[in-house]
Amino acid sequence: MAKLVLSLCFLLFSGCCFAFSFREQPQQNECQIQRLNALKPDNRIESEGGFIETWNPNNKPFQCAGVALSRCTLNRNALRRPSYTNAPQEIYIQQGSGIFGMIFPGCPSTFEEPQQKGQSSRPQDRHQKIYHFREGDLIAVPTGFAYWMYNNEDTPVVAVSLIDTNSFQNQLDQMPRRFYLAGNQEQEFLQYQPQKQQGGTQSQKGKRQQEEENEGGSILSGFAPEFLEHAFVVDRQIVRKLQGENEEEEKGAIVTVKGGLSVISPPTEEQQQRPEEEEKPDCDEKDKHCQSQSRNGIDETICTMRLRHNIGQTSSPDIFNPQAGSITTATSLDFPALSWLKLSAQFGSLRKNAMFVPHYNLNANSIIYALNGRALVQVVNCNGERVFDGELQEGQVLIVPQNFAVAARSQSDNFEYVSFKTNDRPSIGNLAGANSLLNALPEEVIQQTFNLRRQQARQVKNNNPFSFLVPPKESQRRVVA
Amino acid sequence: MAKLVLSLCFLLFSGCCFAFSFREQPQQNECQIQRLNALKPDNRIESEGGFIETWNPNNKPFQCAGVALSRCTLNRNALRRPSYTNAPQEIYIQQGSGIFGMIFPGCPSTFEEPQQKGQSSRPQDRHQKIYHFREGDLIAVPTGFAYWMYNNEDTPVVAVSLIDTNSFQNQLDQMPRRFYLAGNQEQEFLQYQPQKQQGGTQSQKGKRQQEEENEGGSILSGFAPEFLEHAFVVDRQIVRKLQGENEEEEKGAIVTVKGGLSVISPPTEEQQQRPEEEEKPDCDEKDKHCQSQSRNGIDETICTMRLRHNIGQTSSPDIFNPQAGSITTATSLDFPALSWLKLSAQFGSLRKNAMFVPHYNLNANSIIYALNGRALVQVVNCNGERVFDGELQEGQVLIVPQNFAVAARSQSDNFEYVSFKTNDRPSIGNLAGANSLLNALPEEVIQQTFNLRRQQARQVKNNNPFSFLVPPKESQRRVVA
């Protein structure tokens, strides 16, 4: 019996999960890349409480990788209005901390507000779970799940968000689409839709919606007021608000909450003191707090799924060398929600003049976003052409397509990056150092392949004892075979 | 052990099955939809025993959804000749009843005909299982499985068939293709092939097949007669029949069986009396009839798979409100064959002036076909544009792409529809009512997001106590918070 289960396990991992990506391929020739660039956002949309920057998803490398990238900045007391997207999303918190909510359709509301201000006649509020986030957190947003974010501290929150538009969970075409529940702003990627004629659409819209004079962009704004009156059982005045009509000014996707948002949520201090809370299982049966919430099986697996995982500087790294730097990864093995998204991420930190060795991703595209400092990066395609050779600086992004080789050397005291990968179990092949491809080849094959003497082949195989991060040259312990 | 299995289960459901669709994405921009239409079939092909109507699969909404739709009408004693398609298929029986057969390649013939008319020297016939169908049945046809249908009653059979051409089981391009085993009719979607030059093909065909003078369209008609003589070990006269040569008139895909078809099949009365027969397992070990058929494990799981499931008006509904209507769904949880097809379906019935609330499909496109009556429907895209605002009437189809919001209000006493969905575990997000997204948000977030007073936010959250179907306004119990 155990054997059967294990063999199932094996089949499952190898056949379905290990190597598969469940992603759409890019269009013909999108990956015939002669030149890559380190890119800054090319557009910025201001809102009342912050701004959203976007990278053009029609750029060839983004088309090849099949992703869209944006960066959202929330000032103090700013609330990003609830929205959902047509593809799975990974959000990395570059800076700041706050709270967010994500709505699991069909799951119960498990957070109950206490009665307030002596108004005993009021029914208390109930809503779904609220989460804290902090710098270094990776947040997983499944396709179509609505979420909101709020900054309750002074430091602005900076969140970098990757939408995997080529994911098979997106059954629409490859344009990223954000559906806002509220507000009258356009979704941030609309401007990049190639066939969108703003004028024509407005006039068409005008014809169809003359009675409402509604210019808003939220999904509720698109329905007839009668429908909403019927569906919400509220009066026309509230419906107008739901549709974002007559909003005093153009507030946009991020609004400022005067006086701050007061929602019930677990104490922040506790979360700060236990930065590794996400490492432990949410609940065990002896836990009193846990027993008080009676849940069924569905609840335990889906409705209470962990949605954030810290991979930042303060997390326990997976690869560590004090002279070279550290690497922390989040895959579906340590962050199970990623098995839904079929995405993963890696946080890297490189000391000055340290490098990560030339390597390639076997089964994923890699989208490298520089968090801090700068590094010299080189990328090589299948024809041996160096398609990128330059600096990657804080705030820039570089796309490294699947199987392309990449290496980098830090130019600053501490180069930090987050690399989003389009596979929940990414696998890399190192081209130098311990555990590299060359290290696994017989000496004679290296000798004949590279036309080397045996002595030289041995050096190529064994001189570098480091497995991924190589310390600066000056600190290297030279090994002479 | 149980834990391991459960965790496997979880992985399986979450990673592979819950959210995934295994479907091809539409081409670039196919889903930039400014306007949808309620569509009637645009073509009709007459046959001896009935007719087949088709919707143009090159229409933008069909391209976006990646499906093709047709409707087949069988008169009394009409037999639809066996055929298979290059993609999985869901058939909904809008009207009538009859029998069908589906061929599982490699499975044994388990229906044995008794000896007939005292001709004791004749070997009895054996063939694979024959199924009854009736109004409200959903029939699952896996990719490449040949099936035939027969109407043995007076009422014409009307069957609506959805082919999921974007399914990954279709390794060809996205054109729907039907392969007939017999007859000399063209497959019904051939006319829509954009690059099909009828003349050129015929002349090319003429050059290659001059010796046969064969104009038929079945797959057997395409082989040289020598090949078929060799393969079937029959004479040239029979081969000519197999190739559909000299068929007296153009019979087409549906032939009339003079005197009616007499095949061995379980009694119809029993099936009529037990409309819920599909709910029980086919066999348990104490069942005598079951023991007499010795089957191995493969037989039990694949060869005897249940292929029909009733979701019609007479089935037990999943959502029910006497004043509003009812909803019955078939997913891979209650109809396991759908886990092959990666499709599902929903039957809905709305009382006059009742509505289903604004909602969206998280992980599926929805193809709504009106069975009866008419309803006012509105569809909204990610830019807040109302891309459909009109009546959906009996016999029309409306495509609602993934994540687009939709709401409807019945205009007739009983509006009935079937909605095909391109995911075997579809998930919806309601925008109003109990269990809606807004219901799961904290009051304060609703207040700030929609710029409401707390009192109003509470009304938006709680006024509508219904979860999906809302009774007519006049019968609503007004709740004033």
Add this chain to the structure above:
Amino acid sequence: MAKLVLSLCFLLFSGCCFAFSFREQPQQNECQIQRLNALKPDNRIESEGGFIETWNPNNKPFQCAGVALSRCTLNRNALRRPSYTNAPQEIYIQQGSGIFGMIFPGCPSTFEEPQQKGQSSRPQDRHQKIYHFREGDLIAVPTGFAYWMYNNEDTPVVAVSLIDTNSFQNQLDQMPRRFYLAGNQEQEFLQYQPQKQQGGTQSQKGKRQQEEENEGGSILSGFAPEFLEHAFVVDRQIVRKLQGENEEEEKGAIVTVKGGLSVISPPTEEQQQRPEEEEKPDCDEKDKHCQSQSRNGIDETICTMRLRHNIGQTSSPDIFNPQAGSITTATSLDFPALSWLKLSAQFGSLRKNAMFVPHYNLNANSIIYALNGRALVQVVNCNGERVFDGELQEGQVLIVPQNFAVAARSQSDNFEYVSFKTNDRPSIGNLAGANSLLNALPEEVIQQTFNLRRQQARQVKNNNPFSFLVPPKESQRRVVA
């Protein structure tokens, strides 16, 4: 419990593995095929130790099937340099024998060379497993896994290689790409890239790489020498060799090893004497040799995965009829590595004038490569058009798209072919003979469908008692019902 596991099993097989292909669909209209051709390679690239021939992957049938095909010939002592591809690969050994290595990233080096020539001070070499191959072997190469091959016999090795570019493991576009670790040759499919302007690229490359004057095509050649010095901890002279600079002549992808390659590998004799070694599990716990290698769970499942499986003439066939021929298949059930690749293969051998019956592949494209002899083949599309009617000769390839019907009759004493299929669990539907679709239909349905008399319908169902391979007509035992 057993029941739960079995139902999981069922779900797994049916939902994920039985029918699914996990492949990209071809572009619009790529499969509207009016005419197929038996194709020989259209290009040949010479190397020092052999040559590589390729078929143009932009041909419509290759585009429809989503695959690329090449054939590599290795002379005695020829070494194909290590390379990896952006999609899974099946290699069939048409002729010869030799050794190959494949590098599993992250797996340990388990082959240890003994100390040589009394040089006791030298550290011994360690590397990953080396495999023998021989005629009839199918080798599975997962996406991104680097491999090398070597011919240590006099007979030239001829290896036919299929790259499944439409596999979802390929996240790049549909061009096949080979990444060489060494050498300065171009990858063999570069010439077919439609937008590759050779001149433009070279000049651009020249601008970026003026300091190196490096024209090589390996991935290591693309990095700056400083990077490689740092990563490998070797001097500039060795780096120049790694980058393939100043290679005396243009050696190409296949180099000749003077004096022969001497790598540690298990004795060839043993492998020759046990051609069926791949049938037995690699290890059981009582095996002493096995116990000496301490391995963990990961090792056992992934790192020691079997990568070759013989389906050639000397293997035990799955279908056998001395007068007609034999068929041997490799699916993921007998060759588990194929569940990674989502590919399978079939070896067939037909006696003179024997035929395989008209049939179609339910869930796969079939790429038929003729190994020996010649056969008359016919292929029919969904419109009943005979899109191929001709000879398939040794060295030619014919692509049969999913659901298209195909039949063949051998024209020579022994027609041998290998058919690559784009599904790891391919399923076929026979149109004639025992276990065919027609055999599973009720007699009456055949009668009415083909307009036959009952007597004739019985002949069509029962006359041919053979299930896939039909002996020559002259040796057939005529059955008259």
